[in-house]
């Protein structure tokens with residue numbers, strides 16, 4: 001049903017360990033958002049187990065869609081399009097969401113929009129802030145990615161930098177695992193770091209100060225391991241020092257990208273790690289120094305959710321971009337297909 005405020009999009013997310021469904025209007029109204037986290041199912045293993053995740057998505061997704069439709073007071077046939085994450089991510093989960101999206105689109109007789117999960121994160125700041133115009137400089141920091149992107153428009157990205165080894169969220173998760181802080185690691189490290197001294201433990205800032213625009217976190221991870229094994233430092237001081245090292249790397253690399261990009265409208269941060277308050281504050285400071293507005297979505301919109309997938313669907317629908325029911329699930333799917341591959345173990349970008 002096309003309300004006076006434009007089409008309504010059903011968004012589905014299932015690429016990692018959150019299952020979510022949302023109904024989003026093209027005028028940015030969120031009619032419903034339902035999310036089931038799988039934290040408890042994965043906690044005993046200290047990380048996300050792909051098979052457990054895929055099964056949990058199967059169980060959770062349809063009830064979440066039904067609950068979202070009930071909350072919005074709508075039927076499936078009244079939805080104008082179905083947007084589902086089609087990658088990148090854990091392939092089992094992506095397939096569950098995409099196949100469900102195709103079935104619902106077919107049942108409703110409405111178009112399917114196959115959304116790149118990274119585009120969901122990349123456009124989420126425009127859901128939160130209607131004033132945010134293209135092009136903007138985006139620092140995308142999540143469990144699988146750490147990239148600086150010039151966001152030129154819907155479907156138009158130029159990658160300025162990426163990690164040559166670990167993603168930044170992965171570095172948080174591995175630090176948490178090492179210190180026995182549990183899963184998911186990012187929020188646990190942030191909580192522990194709040195009572196520590198960020199200057200206590202000498203840790204490296206890989207690539208900081210270099211002309212190479214990319215990120216690297218593997219050396220930092222190894223340094224954290226050695227520092228912890230030395231028994232010299234408290235968990236609070238080590239997590240605070242780790243978080244500070246990450247912040248210094250992110251700020252240093254982002255500063256280079258600001259210089260490399262021609263008149264960005266704003267500095268924007270998105271992705272799960274963007275919910276970290278210390279990181280937000282540091283990037284806000286950098287933007288102020290550069291004379292740029294700073295945009296960071298609300299915390300719930302940084303970590304995986306279906307509102308950002310529905311919103312990316314709304315932006316793509318407005319641009320006339322819909323997809324065929326034969327669209328494949330993609331475990332890897334770079335936003336900038338022309339970006340040079342970087343070499344390094346574990347590179348996911």
Ligand code: KG4
Pocket residue numbers: 016141142143144145168169170172173184185186187190271272273274275276277302303304
């Ligand atoms: O975007 P996201 O929810 O899922 C992916 O697409 O990867 O990001 C999840 C990542 C995890 O590595 C998690 O530990 C990290 O974001 N994260 C945080 C915080 N909250 C989540 N990292 C640092 N500080 C946080 N507060």
Ligand code: ZN
Pocket residue numbers: 117121142143271272303304
């Ligand atoms: Zn994500």
